[in-house]
Amino acid sequence: MSTVAFAVIAxxxxxxxxxxxxxxxxxxxxxxxxxxxxxxxxxxxLLGAEFVGLVQIFVYIGAVAVLIVFTIxxxxxxxxxxxxxxxxxxxxAIAVFVGLVWAIAKTKSLPLTxxxxxxxxxxxxxxxxxxxxxxxxxxxxxxxxxxxxGALILVMEEKS
Amino acid sequence: xxLPILLVISSGLFCIGLLAALSRRHAxxxxxxxxxxxxxxxxxxxxxxxxxxxxxxxxxxxxAIFAIAIAAAEAAVGLAMVIVVYRHxxxxxxDQLDRLKG
Numbered sequence: 001m002s003t004v005a006f007a008v009i010a011x012x013x014x015x016x017x018x019x020x021x022x023x024x025x026x027x028x029x030x031x032x033x034x035x036x037x038x039x040x041x042x043x044x045x046l047l048g049a050e051f052v053g054l055v056q057i058f059v060y061i062g063a064v065a066v067l068i069v070f071t072i073x074x075x076x077x078x079x080x081x082x083x084x085x086x087x088x089x090x091x092x093a094i095a096v097f098v099g100l101v102w103a104i105a106k107t108k109s110l111p112l113t114x115x116x117x118x119x120x121x122x123x124x125x126x127x128x129x130x131x132x133x134x135x136x137x138x139x140x141x142x143x144x145x146x147x148x149x150g151a152l153i154l155v156m157e158e159k160s
Numbered sequence: 161x162x163l164p165i166l167l168v169i170s171s172g173l174f175c176i177g178l179l180a181a182l183s184r185r186h187a188x189x190x191x192x193x194x195x196x197x198x199x200x201x202x203x204x205x206x207x208x209x210x211x212x213x214x215x216x217x218x219x220x221x222x223x224a225i226f227a228i229a230i231a232a233a234e235a236a237v238g239l240a241m242v243i244v245v246y247r248h249x250x251x252x253x254x255d256q257l258d259r260l261k262g
Contacts, residue, residue, distance in 0.1 A: 010165075010169050013169070013173065014169065014172055014173065014176070017172075017173055017176040017177070017196055018176055020176075020180065020192055020196070021176050021177070021179050021180035021184070021189075021192070021193065021196070022179075022180075026186065026188060026189075029189065029192065030188075030192070033192050033195070033196075036173075036196070036199075037199065040173075040199050040202070040203060043166075043169075043203055043206070044203075044206055047206050047207065047210045048210060049206045049209070049210070049221050049224070051221070051225075052202075052206060052221050052224050052225060052228070055225060055228055056199075056202075056228060059228050059229075059231075059232050060195075060199075060228075060232075063232060064195065064231075064232060064235045067235060067236065067239050068188060068191070068192065068235075068239065070239075071188060071239045071242055071243060072188060074243055074246070075188075075242060075243060075246040075252050086182060086183040086184075086185070087183070088182070088183070089178070089179055089181075089182030089183025089184075090179060090183055092178065092182055093175045093176070093178045093179035093182065093183075094175070096171075096174075096175050096178060097171060097172060097175035100167075100168075100171035100174070100175070101168055101171060104164050104167045104168060104171070105164070117215045117216055118216075120218045120221060124218070125218065125221070125222075125225075128218065128222065129222075133222055136222075136226055140226055140229045140230065143229075143230065143233055144229060144232070144233050147233035147234070147236055147237050148233070148236055150237055150240075151236045151237050151239075151240035152240075154237070154240040154241060154243075154244050155240045155243050155244060
């Protein structure tokens with residue numbers, strides 16, 4: 001059951017990622033991007049990180065994918081119908097993939113089995129965020145505020 | 161479902177993101193590729209947390225949560241930059257943005 005689900009999710013995720021990277025129409029690519037994040041969230045659910053999977057769905061499909069779709073609609077590019085595709089990038093990507101797979105296959109200490117754990121509850125995560133991880137949490141809050149204010153200032157119309 | 165298979169899947173995702181970031185000439189595609197690479201890194205964090213020696217400590221989960229937050233900030237700023245560049249140049253093709261070229 002879990003193996004079949006794993007294989008289906010893996011194929012779905014990789015196919016959606018490939019579609020998002022290679023489709024010519026931007027809108028189709030953005031929707032494949034959302035499908036890819038559904039697949040990654042499913043991986044997180046399978047691995048027992050339900051909270052991270054939910055956060056991924058909220059943040060990426062709820063916010064980032066919608067933001068990308070809005071940007072595509074705001075920047076309709078009629079002049080750029082050039083189908084330029086850089087084959088050097090394909091070669092680099094394949095070389096990196098082969099190198100990574102070679103490194104993974106060479107490593108001997110990897111076959112660990114997942115031990116049975118009690119599920120990490122949201123309460124536990126909240127307590128950790130408020131105790132051990134309170135400084136990273138504050139820093140991320142400041143970073144998000146600064147980034148969103150910066151984005152707003154960037155796109156504000158200049159009054160001339 | 162073993163750790164090496166997960167690592168191969170996440171390196172595949174990373175390389176597809178690298179392909180999108182390197183070979184597409186559209187700025188939004190480059191951002192999509194970067195987001196894909198970050199997602200592959202998150203998958204690695206979760207996989208190593210689950211299969212690691214101490215899965216009772218959710219350190220990998222915490223790193224993944226913070227990485228998601230930072231990726232969201234990066235996407236917001238990146239897409240704002242795409243909109244500003246489009247306003248100035250009427251194009252989102254990164255090959256045409258060569259004003260600083262020597």
